[in-house]
Amino acid sequence: MNYLVWQIRLLLVLASIGAFTFVVRYIRKSRVKIEHTLFWLFMSVLMLVMSIFPQIPYWLSNILGIESPANFVFLFLIALLLINQF
Secondary structure (H helix, E strand, O other): OOOOOHHHHHHHHHHHHHHHHHHHHHHHOOOOOHHHHHHHHHHHHHHHHHHHOOHHHHHHHHHHOOOOHHHHHHHHHHHHHHHHHO
């Protein structure tokens, strides 16, 4: 099982922390609704967990029969964004 190299994992951790601080900053300025805030905080925490533990996408993609963990992550995030939209 191939895991992400540490440089990419570090980039993913920094991006998820950046997204989290961006959402928190918008909360403080009252520029976003609470419903949207909860969704984006959940998404940034989910990105953080997946970047710290890359075994999770590998495991879930194997269970669901998806060939690549990257395809699973894209499919999962697109599904969450569609759910948020409706």
